[in-house]
Amino acid sequence: xxxxxxxxxxxxxxxxxxxxxxxxxxxxxxxxxxxxxxxxxxxxxxxxxxxxxxxxxxxxxxxxxxxxxxxxxxxxxxxxxxxxxxxxxxxxxxxxxxxxxxxxxxxxxxxxxxxxxxxxxxxxxxxxxxxxxxxxxxxxxxxxxxxxxxxxxxxxxxxxxxxxxxxxxxxxxxxxxxxxxxxxxxxxxxxxxxxxxxxxxxxxxxxxxxxxxxxxxxxxxxxxxxxxxxx
Amino acid sequence: xxxxxxxxxxxxxxxxxxxxxxxxxxxxxxxxxxxxxxxxxxxxxxxxxxxxxxxxxxxxxxxxxxxxxxxxxxxxxxxxxxxxxxxxxxxxxxxxxxxxxxxxxxxxxxxxxxxxxxxxxxxxxxxxxxxxxxxxxxxxxxxxxxxxxxxxxxxxxxxxxxxxxxxxxxxxxxxxxxxxxxxxxxxxxxxxxxxxxxxxxxxxxxxxxxxxxxxxxxxxxxxxxxxxxxxxxxxxxxxxxxxxxxxxxxxxxxxxxxxxxxxxxxxxxxxxxxxxxxxxxxxxxxxxxxxxxxxxxxxxxxxxxxxxxxxxxxxxxxxxxxxxxxxxxxxxxxxxxxxxxxxxxxxxxxxxxxxxxxxxxxxxxxxxxxxxxxxxxxxxxxxxxxxxxxxxxxxxxxxxxxxxxxxxxxxxxxxxxxxxxxxxxxxxxxxxxxxxxxxxxxxxxxxxxxxxxxxxxxxxxxxxxxxxxxxxxxxxxxxxxxxxxxxxxxxxxxx
Numbered sequence: 001x002x003x004x005x006x007x008x009x010x011x012x013x014x015x016x017x018x019x020x021x022x023x024x025x026x027x028x029x030x031x032x033x034x035x036x037x038x039x040x041x042x043x044x045x046x047x048x049x050x051x052x053x054x055x056x057x058x059x060x061x062x063x064x065x066x067x068x069x070x071x072x073x074x075x076x077x078x079x080x081x082x083x084x085x086x087x088x089x090x091x092x093x094x095x096x097x098x099x100x101x102x103x104x105x106x107x108x109x110x111x112x113x114x115x116x117x118x119x120x121x122x123x124x125x126x127x128x129x130x131x132x133x134x135x136x137x138x139x140x141x142x143x144x145x146x147x148x149x150x151x152x153x154x155x156x157x158x159x160x161x162x163x164x165x166x167x168x169x170x171x172x173x174x175x176x177x178x179x180x181x182x183x184x185x186x187x188x189x190x191x192x193x194x195x196x197x198x199x200x201x202x203x204x205x206x207x208x209x210x211x212x213x214x215x216x217x218x219x220x221x222x223x224x225x226x227x228x229x230x231x
Numbered sequence: 232x233x234x235x236x237x238x239x240x241x242x243x244x245x246x247x248x249x250x251x252x253x254x255x256x257x258x259x260x261x262x263x264x265x266x267x268x269x270x271x272x273x274x275x276x277x278x279x280x281x282x283x284x285x286x287x288x289x290x291x292x293x294x295x296x297x298x299x300x301x302x303x304x305x306x307x308x309x310x311x312x313x314x315x316x317x318x319x320x321x322x323x324x325x326x327x328x329x330x331x332x333x334x335x336x337x338x339x340x341x342x343x344x345x346x347x348x349x350x351x352x353x354x355x356x357x358x359x360x361x362x363x364x365x366x367x368x369x370x371x372x373x374x375x376x377x378x379x380x381x382x383x384x385x386x387x388x389x390x391x392x393x394x395x396x397x398x399x400x401x402x403x404x405x406x407x408x409x410x411x412x413x414x415x416x417x418x419x420x421x422x423x424x425x426x427x428x429x430x431x432x433x434x435x436x437x438x439x440x441x442x443x444x445x446x447x448x449x450x451x452x453x454x455x456x457x458x459x460x461x462x463x464x465x466x467x468x469x470x471x472x473x474x475x476x477x478x479x480x481x482x483x484x485x486x487x488x489x490x491x492x493x494x495x496x497x498x499x500x501x502x503x504x505x506x507x508x509x510x511x512x513x514x515x516x517x518x519x520x521x522x523x524x525x526x527x528x529x530x531x532x533x534x535x536x537x538x539x540x541x542x543x544x545x546x547x548x549x550x551x552x553x554x555x556x557x558x559x560x561x562x563x564x565x566x567x568x569x570x571x572x573x574x575x576x577x578x579x580x581x582x583x584x585x586x587x588x589x590x591x592x593x594x595x596x597x598x599x600x601x602x603x604x605x606x607x608x609x610x611x612x613x614x615x616x617x618x619x620x621x622x623x624x625x626x627x628x629x630x631x632x633x634x635x636x637x638x639x640x641x642x643x644x645x646x647x648x649x650x651x652x653x654x655x656x657x658x659x660x661x662x663x664x665x666x667x668x669x670x671x672x673x674x675x676x677x678x679x680x681x682x683x684x685x686x687x688x689x690x691x692x693x694x695x696x697x698x699x700x701x702x703x704x705x706x707x708x709x710x711x712x713x714x715x716x717x718x719x720x721x722x723x724x725x726x
Contacts (some may be wrong), residue, residue: 048574052716067712069578082570082723085501086644087508099497100576129508131644149576 001026001153001185002047006056009042009209017042017209019056024187026152029179031200031217032189033225038206040189041079044157047187048077060153073101076151078142078159086131090123090141093130094148101149108148115144118170135162143171147178153185154178160195168195175199193225237338238345272354279355280363291367292359293376297434298427304383305415307352309408311391336462340455343388356380368439376438382447389454396461494577498585505564509643512557512564519553523597526604530611539682543673543689546611546618547666549601554593554622558630559662561586562711566640566722573719583631583708587700590627594619613683617690618669624696626665628703633661635707635714638721 002024009017017039024030032040045051047058049065057064060071077083085093098108112124122137123144130141139162146154160168176199178184190196196203197217205213205228213228215221283292290298343349356377365373418424437443492499506512529535529545536542547555557564565572572582598619604611669689676685696703 050570050573050716050719067715069580072574072576072578075574077574079570082568083574085568085571087505088501092504096497096501097575100494102493 001028001060003059004056007046007053007058008055009046009051010054015209017046019043019211022211024185026185027179027183028202029186029200030188031196031203032187032206033191033193033196033203034206039209040206041157043206044079044155044187044189047155048075073149074152075155076146076149076153077155078146079155079157081138083142084130084138087129089127089129090133091125093141094124094145097145097148103148111148112144118144118167118174120167136164136167139163140167150182151184153187155187157189158191159188160190160192172199193222193229197222197225234334234338234341238342241342269354272351273358276355276358277362279359292363293367293372293438294431294435297438298431300434301426301430304387305412307387308391309412311387312394312408336459340389340458344385349384349388352384353377353380372439375441375444379438379444379447382451386451386454389451389458393454393457393461494581495585495588498577498582499588502585502589505643511643515556516553519556519597522552523549523600525549526601526611530604530607539677539685540670540674542614542682543618543685544666544670546614547622547669549604550597550615550618551594551622551626553597554590554627555630555662555665557593558590558627558634560634560637560641561590561631562634562718563637563639563641564643567642569719569722573715579712580704580708583704583711586631587627587704590630591623594623594627613686617686617693620690620693620697621669622693624693624700628696628707629665630661631707632710635710635718637661638718640722640725642725
């Protein structure tokens with residue numbers, strides 16, 4: 001599904017990402033862990049063509065992503081608040097995003113219905129603008145919008161931070177369901193090793209821009225990761 | 232004293248903000264403009280006495296100024312009401328500290344008095360007082376005149392911020408104020424009641440009688456009191472910063488018909504919402520509406536209406552102010568959610584098309600609104616047609632193409648009229664040629680062509696641009712795709 005080859009990214013001469021080869025299969029749930037500055041967000045931004053690689057390329061369905069539009073119709077993503085339009089209400093934002101993916105109003109409200117538990121009554125049906133929402137509710141808005149277009153590939157950066165415990169559990173349930181029912185390919189980064197091992201079948205550890213571990217999740221994965229990160 | 236500490240912190244905030252270290256070129260340009268206007272003001276101040284002496288034989292210049300005072304104050308209040316940003320304070324940081332509420336309120340109200348920009352009028356007032364008032368009356372009156380002017384400035388500041396806090400800054404207030412001004416002017420014009428004479432008496436007392444000083448003090452004290460009252464009624468500190476954000480959801484509901492037009496319609500609706508939900512973009516539209524009246528000034532004045540280059544300039548402003556000012560920061564307006572633009576299902580081509588559509592829509596609306604100038608002569612109508620074509624065919628392209636170089640983030644939620652975020656030397660590089668290029672062409676062509684022929688040339692240039700819009704869009708799309716990484720990176724850097 002996603003193929004990365006010889007990908008490097010440098011800022012002011014220092015290499016922040018260097019991945020010779022990485023393949024992500026259709027339907028795979030791919031977890032990305034690493035300390036601050038390991039290059040997780042950089043990798044996601046490269047996949048989403050938000051920054052330019054110094055060398056190498058990312059292809060999705062054998063098509064390079066750089067400077068193209070085709071992949072946008074089936075990739076859903078939420079990295080940070082720059083993906084939100086802060087002067088809209090969540091409802092307006094969902095309507096906007098939904099229309100971009102050719103969803104009818106009925107589709108959109110049916111979709112949001114499924115999220116009502118996750119939203120906990122604080123996101124939709126409110127007159128509040130997105131910029132007036134709490135960080136957690138902003139995050140929920142962004143995640144839901146990323147899923148709105150029925151993406152074949154879903155990319156989320158730190159989806160669990162800023163969420164309350166119940167919402168974290170609900171989000172995990174939603175993600176697991178998507179894997180089972182829609183076979184969505186997922187790329188999820190997190191600081192929290194627990195969450196990643198619960199949601200992802202494959203876990204990759206980044207350190208200083210390099211892939212240092214690439215593990216298929218098993219019962220021992222959490223221990224292995226914990227011992228890796230232990231100082 | 233606490234207020235002094237708070238003021239010091241505000242100064243630091245100014246000096247340490249990123250905006251302060253904005254490009255040298257911008258600073259130089261701003262500095263140059265400031266000097267330029269200061270020079271103009273001082274010159275006006277020195278010559279005002281002479282000018283007024285010629286206006287009327289029996290009244291002294293100061294008396295004439297007194298008569299006009301009501302108008303001047305009302306006008307200043309109106310301008311302030313729309314331009315002055317409410318003074319706010321990062322409250323959260325102070326709320327938890329043991330600072331008294333009244334200290335905070337006093338600080339918010341006193342802060343604007345320490346901003347030099349508010350005293351620009353004095354550049355006119357002081358030379359006038361020194362040169363004319365002291366000669367006609369006495370040095371004492373001149374001094375009192377200056378002091379009262381300062382008090383009036385204070386009163387204006389406080390009254391404007393009170394009105395703003397009380398009523399917000401919605402369109403209705405704009406209309407009401409215009410009506411009041413028109414009403415006062417009408418009373419004067421039809422000789423029902425001479426506001427001028429009334430004002431002359433009142434301000435004659437305030438400016439010349441020592442007791443008048445007390446009156447001025449009392450009145451500006453009352454304006455201050457009004458604010459205090461407002462704050463005591465609206466106890467909770469959120470109110471300090473509120474008001475502006477209210478009542479903005481209504482305006483944009485009427486555009487839902489755009490939803491029928493798929494992605495393009497959605498994106499257009501989004502930009503309309505952007506415009507009407509932010510102070511900066513809204514005031515930009517109001518200002519453009521005001522600039523549409525520029526023609527009344529230029530077309531009736533011999534000096535300008537006789538000069539083809541000035542006429543062209545004015546035509547450009549009347550039919551294009553909105554698209555020129557909005558277009559100057561097109562793309563940058565959306566810097567807050569630019570990553571969404573790049574990753575959601577929005578083809579680059581569509582995105583460019585939308586921006587074209589918006590600018591062209593501005594041009595069409597401005598042109599339609601300018602048609603009443605037909606009453607002043609067909610000459611102006613043709614001028615507007617030509618400039619409309621020029622704006623649409625050529626300037627829209629220049630603005631959108633060059634917008635891809637402006638990668639400074641604009642954070643629209645920071646509400647301020649004089650918010651120059653996103654202004655770099657690049658914006659001047661763009662806007663100056665766009666404004667003055669047609670003037671330059673005209674200036675040259677005027678040597679061997681009649682005005683109508685010049686209009687024809689400019690109109691045809693514009694028309695050929697309009698015809699080639701599909702091709703222009705292709706160029707802009709390529710350019711946008713080439714520059715999108717630099718844009719996205721710049722927009723992610725917040726000030």
